Amino acid sequence: MLERYFDLSPSDKKELLETAAERSGHSPHLLEKDVWVVWSLSALFRSDLRASLTFKGGTSLSKAYKAIDRFSEDIDLTYNIRHLIGDLMGEFSEIPPSANQANKWTKAVRERLPQWIEAEVKPILLRVMSEEGIRGELSLDREGKDSLLLSYAPMKFGTGYVAPHIRLEFGARATGEPHESVPVRCDLAELFPDIAFPEAIPLVMKMERTFWEKVTAAHIFCLQNRLKGERFSRHWYDIARLAQSARLETSLPAKEFGEQVVAHKSMFFVQKDQFGASIDYAECLRGRLRLVPTEAAHEVLAEDYAKMVEDGILLQNAKKFQELMDECAEIEQRINRALTQ
DSSP states (O other): OOEEGGGSOHHHHHHHHHHHHHHHOSOHHHHHHHHHHHHHHHHHHTSTTGGGEEEEHHHHHHHTSOOOOBOOOSEEEEEOHHHHHHHHHTTOOSSOSSHHHHHHHHHHHHHHHHHHIIIIIHHHHHHHHHHHTOOOEEEEOTTTSSEEEEEOOOSSOOSSSSOSEEEEEEEOSSOOOSEEEOOEEOGGGGTOTTEEOOEEOOEEEOHHHHHHHHHHHHHHHHHHTOSOOTTTTHHHHHHHHHHHSHHHHTTTTOHHHHHHHHHHHHHHOOOBOTTSOBOOGGGGGTTOOOOOOOHHHHHHHHHHHHHHHHTTOBOSOOOOHHHHHHHHHHHHHHHHHHHHO
16 A cells, blocks of 8 residues: 555655655645645545535636646635525526526525535535544634635645645635546656555536636726735736647637626626626627736736736746737737627
8 A cells, every 4th residue: 555645754855855856847835735625625625525626717727627837826616506596596507597686696605605615615624634644723814804825844845925824715606517527646656666645536617618707807807907906917818828738729708608707797796897887798709809908007917917927827938928918919910800800
């Protein structure tokens, strides 16, 4: 039987991480955190919650689909809205019939989701930690109340941009579909086949929908000319890498997925532009998508991107920020042109 990573002594873990960093060129603190990311997914998707959860976001793109060469530090999960507030939804789909209903559903989700996390998710993780002899601390995020923080004692440290905890962030205003089962392994597993690392087989949101989630988020950022871009530049990096992936390269703009995202965000995530006017998400599908911010927002995003590069999050061949923006400008033109032909 293979020796488990979590059974290694602290000195052996440090040595393993240092050796892995030399072999891979990746930062040891990121390789360490990756183990905890996969362990968290494994614990959740081996539980009775499996059929109700969907793994999504940037971490799903890097860990499940290998579509982006970026370390993604947190775990985004959707808890099926029907399993949380099905009593309010009746025969309606995940898209409410009116803004009034959307507000009622959102209020119910905000009330019930933290209770569900505390009553269902936290006990599962604590039980698995106890069964497997794994040391860590779990706490409910006091600010957002929709996240669990799994803190661990790190063997290695970076610049501080990436913290030694896993943020499991839950949403419950969608079903999580379309999704599919995709295996996930630790980055260290390929380097040390004689060590047993966590593995998981989560239900993962299809990357085509995740692409449009990120595209619409970038569009809103540009229209709002946001001056808060902390940890936000990763979306542009992901958009550029996804647009080059074999799966999406021939199918952009994949309009049906864009329509799903636009319909959902138009109800649940109403936004205003920098002048206070309501933003029409459907403009993204009419050839008026915007992906490149200007002026101060451009500078804020550039600063965040530099911090990502400094901490080694972009695992290989980090482009200059302006090169990334040029790529996104081409993607913007490509999508807009395709949608207006």
